[in-house]
Amino acid sequence: MGETLSLLQPSFNASVRVETRYERLSGDAGFLLLRDVLDDTGIIDHLAGRLHDARCPERVVHSLPELLRAAVAMIAQGWGDQSDAQRLHNDPLLALSGSDRRGVGAAGKTLASQSTFSRLLDRLAQGANQEVIDAAPLELATRRRLGTGASPAPVMTVDVDGLPLAAHGEQPGSDYNGHVRERIHYPLIASCAETGDMLGGLLRPVIKKPAANIPWASHHR
Template sequence: MKTECPPEQLEFDNVGRRKLVAAFDGEHISSDGGLALLHRRDQRFGLLRKFAECFKDLRKPELIEHTVEELVRQRVFGIACGYEDVVDHETLRNDPLLAAVVGKSEPQRQPLASPSTLNRLELTPADATAQARYRKVVYDSQAIENFFVDAFLDAHPVPLREVVLDLDATDDPIHGTQEGRFFHGYYGNSCYLPLYLFAGNFLLCARLRTQA
């Protein structure tokens, strides 16, 4: 029995001025088609734009190649597709669909951020200043905490009569010499043991603890 693929294209919402479609005749392709759906949801609620506002950019404007929002979108979309390690972006930075949903208008000429650039986003200390040599994108921990709570409240147009909070800890195994690691006897390995605060399916807070 011969299988025939339909010639029609699958159309999604536009990304800026670019038309986003799924076809079966492309050469430079992406294997993460779910990004189109994630992008559509993000466009509706603007979560990543709001999350990017929790960072302060101390870089010189004339030297910026990747905006904070682009860096945040690249990292979050990558994690959502199962690429937890920053090193994965050495290849992902050339993915045409990821570039489109991040906001690059010409992905062939404008590759996404490299792993070293994304590291600067994630590892910049909270007290960094504009005089720092490399790490100048500073996170605001209080703003990030407020972001999770605000997202939870915005998801309920009608105020909830009751909110039940659930606190739980989950081990995150460590396979290197990361700062803050410790050995946990119950899990039998070196790990982080973050404490999570949930309201139903919504994550409201995550606290990294360095000891059991």
């Protein structure tokens, strides 16, 4: 594990010691749990097999599944800004949990650059790719239910709720919301009441009436 180095002993409590090691360290152990969740759902393989990736295969350093895992992991762990990719470039757990590699070889990976993630988002925003992303939650929920062997339900309830998401700066479609007291996006999220599965989402401008655009849910019947 390497030599442990004592950095300091704070004066307010002599029982506390701050130590470090030469190894690369991470404070985001949740990345490892999230990787298991992503693999269990099959969402990354589902998307990677359907999304169009126009990059030249011979020049690809980070595969599409690796980029998708890392992008989801950063958002889930609270690193929502693309510029955070530079700060997390050498985080060992983020690179390890997103890597396609197995064994000790996965430890040598580093995170993709901020510009690479920007290009990823541009590709995901293309029309054909957006359709794949929009359809994925419903397809995976259907596949998961069939996999359990559950018999067809005569009636299932689709819950549709607004979800306030903090905006970074004055992003298009965002606005100040007096209820949550911050600038937000306010997308609609459709989920199955009986199973808890997410079925889809609709990004819409922040509006005064939360129930607006509810007819969109008929798409998930």
